[in-house]
Amino acid sequence: DVVLTQTPVSLLISLGGQASISCRSSQSLVHSNGNTYLHWYLQKPGQSPQLLIYQVSNRFSGIPDRFSGSGSGTDFTLKISRVEPEDLGVYYCLQRTHNPWTFGGGTKLELK
């Protein structure tokens, strides 16, 4: 199975600051069709996960441009600029390139 390693496990950020979360895969996430099925989610306290970014860098509907995704192959990054209180929670990456689909362990974003 593909292992997704997220770092850091937790992140202390000041309001208005920038956060960067890494998701590294144990193998390339480039599908045979050329697409890369690496997605990012935020789970706010007490809520279900919500999709932020799909296929590495595409923001889902309604997601502000403070969120951006980048990367290729095995290394991927989610950046959150100008952190706001509603950005707090646990961030997960998910790969749907190789069956079985797997999640990263999560990164908890907290206020400094």
Add this chain to the structure above:
Amino acid sequence: EVQLVESGGGLVQPGASLKLSCVASGFTFSDYWMSWVRQTPGKTMEWIGDIKYDGSYTNYAPSLKNRFTISRDNAKSTLYLQMSNVRSEDTATYYCTRAGVFAYWGQGTLVTVSS
């Protein structure tokens, strides 16, 4: 508005069976693959399986395929997860989600396996 509402969770004894449901609304259910995902008390996320839009194909996490069965009733816009021979490690919140990019999630239903 897309809505997914899970139900059927609760306290269940080891070795028992349980069937979870997920009622969908706000989209044409029969057009979409659907999935189940679970989250352990320690917050680990685990994909359980997918089912094709017409129910003709299912795809499971290898570690669960012998005990879990996903099905659907498109006439009722409902997704199901049949769990059998449950174990303590199956204790988790179970979510249904629209497959693909998992853009929409239900609120989850908690299953606790304990004697």
